[in-house]
Amino acid sequence: MATAVQIVERENYLNSNYGIKSWLLTTDHKRIAVLYLISITAMFWLGGFFAMMIRLELLTPAGDLVSSDTYNKLFTMHGIIMVFFFLIPSVPAVLGNFLVPLMVGAKDLAFPRVNLLSWYLYMAGAITALTAMVTGGVDTGWTFYTPFSTTYSNTHVIGAAIGIFIAGFSSILTGLNFIVTIHRMRAPGMTWRRLPLFCWSNYAAAVIMVLGTPVIAITLLLVALERAFNIGVFNPQLGGDPLLFQHLFWFYSHPAVYIMILPGMGVISEIVCCFSRKRAFGYEFIALASIAIAVLGFLVWAHHMFVAGISVYAALVFSLLSYLVAIPSAVKVFNWTATMYKGSISYNTPMLYAFGFIGLFTVGGLTGIFLSSLGLDVHVHDTYFVIAHFHYVMVGGMVMAYMAGLHFWWPKITGKMYPEAWAKLSALLVFVGFNTTFFPLFILGYMGSPRRYHAYPPEFQVLNVLSTAGASILAVGYVLPMIYFVWSLRYGADAGPNPWNATGLEWMTSSPPPTHNFDETPVVTWEAYDYEHQPQEEITVGH
């Protein structure tokens, strides 16, 4: 009798009930995470398609593949989709949604129905924005600078703005849910100093989502009103100030880059500790660096406007404050490397991606210092140098971290292992492809090649061809995981509850976790990343 019971598959969040309704009306944070995973993956491929079109156009100096108008629409839609519909929800809404309640030992997020609402808002926003794109597109750039966006652009600015407006509320609700969950839903003994660093960094990102996103919402609403009724708030002909738009826009959109990178940093902290078998070096510093980045992130927005006509004194202050962001960022990088020092490192796929993150984020961060220095910024402003810089942080940093996290927690999410050899190959391809794509852009930008043009002088062709070739390698690197993740759902080895022999409450429940996460509420009596006291087994799967 007892053996018969054991043969029956353990109930988990995936098999507890079936049918489309049980997914579309679920309030389980794990299922909502999966819904987000599917949605943002679709958006990632769409944004990636536009990126590929951009790179193909830039293969030759002449603007021959698409017209300049179409090119404007391509980079605008690439930016809007990747920023608002992929990067911002990527780690928080997928991994954060899945893991934050598990990591703090809760049965769900504080507001499960609000969580589901956030997914529907995301979908509504995405569909609105996509409708605007399908019916003619937008050509303002993802930044919607006025007065071009409000007066002169003949494209579907209002539709795109409303789509982002709606998706913004999805982001606000996710952030609100995280903050309240981390404050109020922690299991007994899970003190702030025992909180996994992934939760700390998602908490910091959530603070930005809650404080920043409403401002972009009202700003885009004003843009839409301006276009519809010509109310004049950003229209210089009526005495309105286009610079005010830039201030309001960057007040959110600069901190938004920290919404994108902070949760990624949390992923890296988890993975570096696990695959070095060590406690995080300077745990408190890594945790507080997240908060410091969130706070400083709100004080640097005008470094996007150095050449837009702000006063020299304001530019000086914003330049200095931008330098300061380097300090908590460097604290993190140094602490990760110090964690690895004398650790017993194993080179599984998540760790390979984490190595990639640390290196590429460092390049992206350091070139950020170049851009926040006033003199140099005048030279490289609006060139490919800027493109290279933020792609090193966003793609080299955040997408790497997202891939690292997906591989690391895939066994937890699905209960299946991905094929390690293929995964290592994909990590290598992504790293090589990424650098081949974006490093040439630093040189192009430094030589003065401006962004946002579909044609360029023939002298620049070699570097552009290199970049396009790299983009093809990168694309293969992203297609591979797509295939083997789906493959693993059916053919992957069973993961067991803790394939990485990792610490953290999420590894103490079965994979996939049961609907209520834990059979009984866990009581925490140990530090985070207590690897020194974890049995030193070899990592059993995936060699």
Added chain:
Amino acid sequence: MATSDMGDIQVAERALQHHFADMEQQRETSSFGMWMFLLTEIMFFGGLFCAYLVYRASYYHAFVEGSQKMNITLGATNTAVLICSSLTMALGVRAAQMGKRKLMVVLLLITIIFGFGFLGIKAVEYHEHWVNHEFPGPNFHFETGDPAHPATDAQHTEIYFSLYWAMTGLHALHMVIGIGLVAWLVIAGLMGAYTPHYYNPVENVGLYWHFVDLVWIYLFPMLYLISKKH
């Protein structure tokens, strides 16, 4: 007495969602969530307040000219109406906390009436501005009363009116949502959803109502009471 108390506790137990350990955790969580939401609301209105500050500093005379067109009597009346509605809302929350169901329903109904009163008066004001072409856009028309700043002021006054419509419009939208929420409380209250052990929806809607009230407390002086002197 003892039986009704037992009934209250049963209502409370039914209201306890599965992922909370006990009612206290649920109450604290929902209240904290509401405060966080109000924080996002502050930032939401904050963008408009920021724009107001910038343009009022740039075009002070135009803003004074624009504010002359405001009906201070109606504005002041509306301020009083909203403050009274906040009082009845606060008393309603107290009544819910004490378990006085009928009193709560009556107080919330009065709150709704005040809310409609505010919107009615606001509609009268909006109508006045509309017929006077004080709505931004192609039909906007403004005669400056000050010969010292004729043409530019008329143009910049349009920005004043843009902000006036955007800020009070957004506020009015929040009032409409608030009235809907209080109406929902009245229906749920009549069905016996709230007891002294479980009344956090009442408390949270109350917080929202006071917040919307508070926004108006700022909007009124900023839009209506700009200096009369030049």
